[in-house]
Amino acid sequence: MNTVVIREGKALIHIPDPSHAIQGDRFEPAWLPVFYNPIMVFNRDLSILVLDSYTRLHAPHKPIKAIDALSGTGVRAVRLALEVNGLEYIHANDIDPRAVRLIESNSMLNNVGDRVKIHQMDANRLLNTIRTEYHEPILYVDIDPFGSPAPFAREALYTTGHHGLAAFTATDLGVLEGSKSRPARRKYWVEIRKTPESKEVGLRVLLGFLARTAASLDKSIRPLLSYYADHYYRVYLLLERGSKKADAMLESMIGYATYCREVKRTFLGQISCPRGERGVVIGPLWKGPLADSGFLERLRGSLPRFEYLETFDRITKLMDMLVSETNVCTDCIHYRIDYVASAVSTSMPPRERLIEDLVALGYRASRTHFSPLGIRTNAPYSIVSYLIRKYSK
Ligand SMILES: C[S@@+](CC[C@H](N)C(=O)[O-])C[C@H]1O[C@@H](n2cnc3c(N)ncnc32)[C@H](O)[C@@H]1O
Structure with a gap:
């Protein structure tokens, strides 16, 4: 694979030669032999900021152990190792051997070989193995997949320790926003349709799904930050163990929304529409805060x-x-x-x-x-x- 070296944050990163991904005027990162999307610098830059604040707030005296379960070139794992004080080490993983070779050369290039532990396996298997065999408390798990994070949600939430942080990217906006109701039912267990405020409804659907998955593990979530940008959602969730807190979260934070066609407005809650029509019920979804104001x-x-x-x-x-x-x-x-x-x-x-x-x-x-x-x-x-x-x- 031909590679070029670019700078991102404080890291130098080998990425596949971008000419592999150009056809006419179009640049499509998925065509690269190993995925690297320059638009996602914003997503990765923010993860540096979030993890820095999180480590200062929640783990000031103990360096944290992390997992980047779908690493691609390893750019995020290498950057977190280089740019976040308080990170002891990070497991970087990809199922594709070509990606793993790039992760290896990128961690060498940036002298973080001793703090980036590299694996080549299915992400769920890695999460399960670390949880059941390594017995190390993991306080940060990053899931940055193609499309939906749903297939990795359970293992990621299970493996993230008490008071740990789990981060998810979702790029399947068409599903979450309600344009594709069948995949939404399959992947996120919701009834949904497209509404004027779909960008926010989709984020609440994603959070609702993650909250219910966490609850099935006797855990609760608190979104420290969640946002929409470009073509994706990104959420950072603080996790707590405990069935009582999980029950309380389900009761107070999970609910439904009502779309009232005649007034072209979606309301949180199951309400009577202003013009008396029968509204379309959407959900279950997250009806609580999208971010923590103190953390922001x-x-x-x-x-x-x-x-x-x-x-x-x-x-x-x-x-x-x-x-x-x-x-x-x-x-x-x-x-x-x-x-x-x-x-x-x-x-x-x-x-x-x-x-x-x-x-x-x-x-x-x-x-x-x-x-x-x-x-x-x-x-x-x-x-x-x-x-x-x-x-x-
Ligand atoms: C969107 S890319 C990751 C991008 C990377 N996090 C970044 O910031 O540049 C998704 C990666 O997941 C890998 N992948 C897909 N399915 C996987 C699985 N089941 N287990 C582990 N890796 C997988 C792909 O090979 C691809 O490199």
Whole structure:
């Protein structure tokens, strides 16, 4: 395999020659002999930031042991070993022998060979083996698959230790957002359809599935950070053992949403639709906070240490947005104001003015990272639709 060396974060990384993945104007990372997607630098940069804050907060006195179960070139494992203080070692794994050869050369190139333990096996088998045979408490597990993380969720959640962090990427957005109801039923055990706020509904479906899988293992989850970007979702979950906490989580955080076609709006909960129609019930899904506000503030506070990251500006913007969204409400779905406007037969309202007017009325309101056409507010539908109608007059 021809390779080139690139720099990502503090690491130098051998990746397959990108010309293998170009056809005409199109670059498709999946065509590379070993997968490497430059767009995912943002995802990997953020994992450095998150793990740094997590190790300072939850494991300040004991260096943590981690698993990167689907490593590809090993870029994430090598970077975590290089850039996160407090990481004792990380298991890097891929089922593909060509990937494993790249992980080996990348850990040598960056002098982290003693802290990156390399395996070539099925990810579930690796997780199971480490849990049942190594007897080492694992406090960070990263699942970054092609498509859905569902096949790896149970072993990953099982293997992540008490107060450990499990991170999942999902790129099967069509399924999670409700465009493909059969795979959604199969993979995530939900009834779902596409709605205007599908980007957020999909993230809540993913979290709901992971929470229910954790509960089946007598564990509970708390999302420290979860977000949508580019073509994927990413979630970081703090895990706790204990059946009582798992029961409490299921009771308070898992529920349903209702999509009301006539007003083009999805409401959290099983509600009566504003115009009296019978709503479409979606779920089960996560109805709790998408992030932990204290942890978000910590991440934001740590940013000055990470100015070297290539995606620093984008991370800063996302952090600011998530902090303001979390301050607005943690158990509401954002409004797609273009859809609300169309349901009241008017045109797209001025977004900033709508936010200002809601705040003037005593509600909380902000933009949302889910959509440039969305706002998050704790104001009820009647107020939002009233204001939107008023602008057209
Ligand atoms: C999306 S890529 C990983 C990208 C990598 N984490 C990164 O940040 O560049 C998914 C990887 O999973 C590997 N893979 C697929 N199925 C697997 C399995 N069952 N067990 C282990 N690895 C697997 C593929 O060979 C591929 O390298």
